[in-house]
Amino acid sequence: MRIRMRTNPATTTMLLNELPNGAHATVTRVAPASDEVDAVSLRRLAEIGFIPGEPVQLLRRGPGGREPLAVLIGDTLFGLRLLEARCVEVSTDLDARAA
Amino acid sequence: MSTTSNNAGMPWSVALVGNPNCGKTALFNLLTGARQKVANYAGVTVERKIGSTRLANGQSVSVIDLPGTYSLTPATPDEQVTLEVIEGKRRGEDAPDAVVAVVDATNLRMNLRLVLELKRMGRPMMVALNMADMARAQGLNIDVAKLGAELGCPVVETVAVRHDGHAELLELMQREFAAARPTQLAASDFAPSTPAELQREVRRILAIVEPGITTEFANAKRFHHRLDAVVMHPVWGLAILAAVLFLIFQAVFSWANVPMDAIKAGMAWAGEWVTAHMADGPLRSLLVDGAIAGLGSVIVFLPQILILFFFILILEDSGYLPRAAFLLDNLMGKVGLSGRAFIPLLSSFACAIPGIMATRTIANWKDRLATIMIAPLMTCSARLPVYALLIGAFVPDRSVGIFNLRGLTLFGLYVAGVVSAMLVAWVFKRIWIKSRYQPLMLELPPYRMPGARNLALGLMERAHIFLARVGGIIFALMVILWFLSSYPAPPTGASGPAIQYSIAGWLGQALQHVFAPIGFNWQISIALVPGLAAREVAVGALGTVYSMSAAGGEVADALAPVIAKGWSLATAYSLLAWYVFAPQCISTLAVVKRETNSWRYPLLMAAYLFVLAYAAAFVTYRVSVALGGG
Numbered sequence: 001m002r003i004r005m006r007t008n009p010a011t012t013t014m015l016l017n018e019l020p021n022g023a024h025a026t027v028t029r030v031a032p033a034s035d036e037v038d039a040v041s042l043r044r045l046a047e048i049g050f051i052p053g054e055p056v057q058l059l060r061r062g063p064g065g066r067e068p069l070a071v072l073i074g075d076t077l078f079g080l081r082l083l084e085a086r087c088v089e090v091s092t093d094l095d096a097r098a099a
Numbered sequence: 100m101s102t103t104s105n106n107a108g109m110p111w112s113v114a115l116v117g118n119p120n121c122g123k124t125a126l127f128n129l130l131t132g133a134r135q136k137v138a139n140y141a142g143v144t145v146e147r148k149i150g151s152t153r154l155a156n157g158q159s160v161s162v163i164d165l166p167g168t169y170s171l172t173p174a175t176p177d178e179q180v181t182l183e184v185i186e187g188k189r190r191g192e193d194a195p196d197a198v199v200a201v202v203d204a205t206n207l208r209m210n211l212r213l214v215l216e217l218k219r220m221g222r223p224m225m226v227a228l229n230m231a232d233m234a235r236a237q238g239l240n241i242d243v244a245k246l247g248a249e250l251g252c253p254v255v256e257t258v259a260v261r262h263d264g265h266a267e268l269l270e271l272m273q274r275e276f277a278a279a280r281p282t283q284l285a286a287s288d289f290a291p292s293t294p295a296e297l298q299r300e301v302r303r304i305l306a307i308v309e310p311g312i313t314t315e316f317a318n319a320k321r322f323h324h325r326l327d328a329v330v331m332h333p334v335w336g337l338a339i340l341a342a343v344l345f346l347i348f349q350a351v352f353s354w355a356n357v358p359m360d361a362i363k364a365g366m367a368w369a370g371e372w373v374t375a376h377m378a379d380g381p382l383r384s385l386l387v388d389g390a391i392a393g394l395g396s397v398i399v400f401l402p403q404i405l406i407l408f409f410f411i412l413i414l415e416d417s418g419y420l421p422r423a424a425f426l427l428d429n430l431m432g433k434v435g436l437s438g439r440a441f442i443p444l445l446s447s448f449a450c451a452i453p454g455i456m457a458t459r460t461i462a463n464w465k466d467r468l469a470t471i472m473i474a475p476l477m478t479c480s481a482r483l484p485v486y487a488l489l490i491g492a493f494v495p496d497r498s499v500g501i502f503n504l505r506g507l508t509l510f511g512l513y514v515a516g517v518v519s520a521m522l523v524a525w526v527f528k529r530i531w532i533k534s535r536y537q538p539l540m541l542e543l544p545p546y547r548m549p550g551a552r553n554l555a556l557g558l559m560e561r562a563h564i565f566l567a568r569v570g571g572i573i574f575a576l577m578v579i580l581w582f583l584s585s586y587p588a589p590p591t592g593a594s595g596p597a598i599q600y601s602i603a604g605w606l607g608q609a610l611q612h613v614f615a616p617i618g619f620n621w622q623i624s625i626a627l628v629p630g631l632a633a634r635e636v637a638v639g640a641l642g643t644v645y646s647m648s649a650a651g652g653e654v655a656d657a658l659a660p661v662i663a664k665g666w667s668l669a670t671a672y673s674l675l676a677w678y679v680f681a682p683q684c685i686s687t688l689a690v691v692k693r694e695t696n697s698w699r700y701p702l703l704m705a706a707y708l709f710v711l712a713y714a715a716a717f718v719t720y721r722v723s724v725a726l727g728g729g
Contacts, residue, residue, distance in 0.1 A: 041538045046294040047170040063333040074208040079425040079541040
């Protein structure tokens with residue numbers, strides 16, 4: 001599996017919560033974005049499917065337009081708050097997707 | 100126990116393991132029908148569901164439904180229990196002879212990770228490819244034989260919503276147990292795998308068993324995106340939610356009144372019948388005022404519980420509940436609650452008991468505990484008679500603009516309850532359990548048609564839990580309360596009400612010293628003791644105390660004018676403030692004990708509500724007196 005680096009200027013890597021509604025992307029990395037997200041939450045993110053190489057689509061946001069976010073990860077739809085969505089790095093370059 | 104030694108009449112046992120929303124409970128219901136028992140695992144609040152099913156050869160198999168889980172990393176009590184039961188390390192539980200991994204066939208990408216983890220535990224395993232009909236309808240042609248070969252264990256298709264959808268699984272169990280293969284012991288202790296490692300294996304298997312299926316293809320068929328666009332819409336979604344909540348509130352609040360009145364009337368009739376057919380004496384009093392009244396006070400809650408859970412089960416099974424939680428998460432999150440807390444809190448306006456039972460839909464324990472703790476602050480319907488009496492007696496029937504002053508007062512009392520609940524939740528989450536941030540990570544499963552079997556079994560389960568677990572405690576306390584209010588009997592020639600001479604009366608007189616600073620007289624103090632049974636009983640008790648006090652003279656008229664004359668305005672306001680928090684409801688404390696599996700939380704709840712009630716009443720009384728209401 002190829003993991004695109006943030007430093008590579010040819011690809012667009014961003015955080016999951018920065019995607020516009022409806023956008024497709026591929027998970028590249030799951031990393032803590034703040035002290036409030038502990039190791040258990042990070043592990044849980046991976047367990048529910050936020051794994052490098054998995055296809056992801058941000059469907060919509062909750063009332064107010066900020067959070068929660070409705071995210072299709074693989075074939076499963078999850079509601080995430082901003083804090084945990086910020087822990088997921090994605091690439092909008094769909095070639096990064098694993099088979 | 101090993102499978103080879105299991106011939107001597109001990110039934111075979113299997114454990115159902117699977118992701119949340121894979122239809123595991125529906126499959127469990129199909130396998131076991133009404134032959135199931137629900138309890139808690141010792142020491143934790145994880146539900147233990149066990150039942151039995153019969154194979155074609157007449158053999159009985161005991162089935163354990165383990166909690167839905169995404170992985171076997173023991174991070175939550177649910178996962179801890181799941182892991183321990185499968186490994187046979189849970190005290191008091193035998194290891195199951197085989198594990199049945201229940202898999203949502205429409206979402207192998209996610210479900211297979213858990214199957215692979217289970218496989219690594221080395222227990223005998225079967226895979227039930229559930230919702231096989233839906234997978235086929237969605238164009239996912241899963242090669243069952245190849246999947247079995249890749250996983251190295253037998254795989255069968257099941258359809259939990261069809262009455263014979265478990266036939267293949269039963270046949271497989273019979274074959275497996277007949278073969279009586281010796282248990283493969285895991286070579287070493289089970290070590291969890293990383294999700295990334297598991298997912299590589301899942302991708303490899305998917306490419307073999309359902310080649311050419313892309314996520315875009317699968318998801319377009321799996322989810323109803325156009326329905327979600329309305330249901331989860333910031334405006335339309337909230338409008339639909341408001342309509343749904345209004346319907347539930349209406350149902351629990353008013354539809355339940357008909358059966359509840361019937362139960363009360365039935366119990367009153369039973370009491371009269373016994374009174375008419377038995378000689379007067381302590382035994383008759385125990386039967387009528389203790390046992391029958393106690394029983395009545397238990398089953399009177401049943402209509403509300405059943406109606407509320409009828410709606411909750413439909414909303415849950417259809418997939419709407421998590422979407423509603425999604426819509427409300429931002430709002431509820433501001434005070435540190437989960438979006439899922441809204442249904443328990445809403446139902447608590449009718450009665451905290453079904454509300455607290457409904458907190459089971461909140462997966463996170465701390466969120467659930469915070470919701471349970473504030474549920475009694477929602478103004479329950481039992482407080483209405485008290486409010487109505489006091490408002491009727493003390494608040495003038497006057498218009499304020501287009502509103503009525505009495506209506507405004509009542510509204511204000513409801514608002515006071517909600518506002519204090521929010522404050523308590525905030526304090527509770529920030530200070531006591533010190534959790535600043537809770538992740539949401541809420542699965543929004545595809546919409547599904549709720550099934551009648553699951554609905555019926557779900558309702559039976561709730562009714563059973565309430566009657567068997569909570570009912571016993573409430574009933575026992577009612578009988579104790581009867582004893583306290585009846586003994587010792589008043590001396591001959593006594594002029595006061597009988598209750599005044601009883602232990603409850605003494606308690607009331609003693610409590611008077613506690614309650615004097617907040618303006619309560621001895622009559623109120625006594626009424627608070629039987630008011631422990633249910634808040635509205637306090638009104639009846641006040642009536643008893645006052646009408647009996649006037650026994651020698653004229654018969655008391657309606658209670659309202661009596662207390663309007665006898666109490667100061669400050670006392671009335673103080674009692675209203677007291678009842679916004681009103682800690683004294685034994686039934687609520689009993690259900691909290693059952694739901695939290697400990698006496699710690701009901702005691703804590705009673706203590707904090709008492710402190711708040713006392714403080715609020717004290718401030719109200721002193722301010723009213725200072726303003727000339729004394």
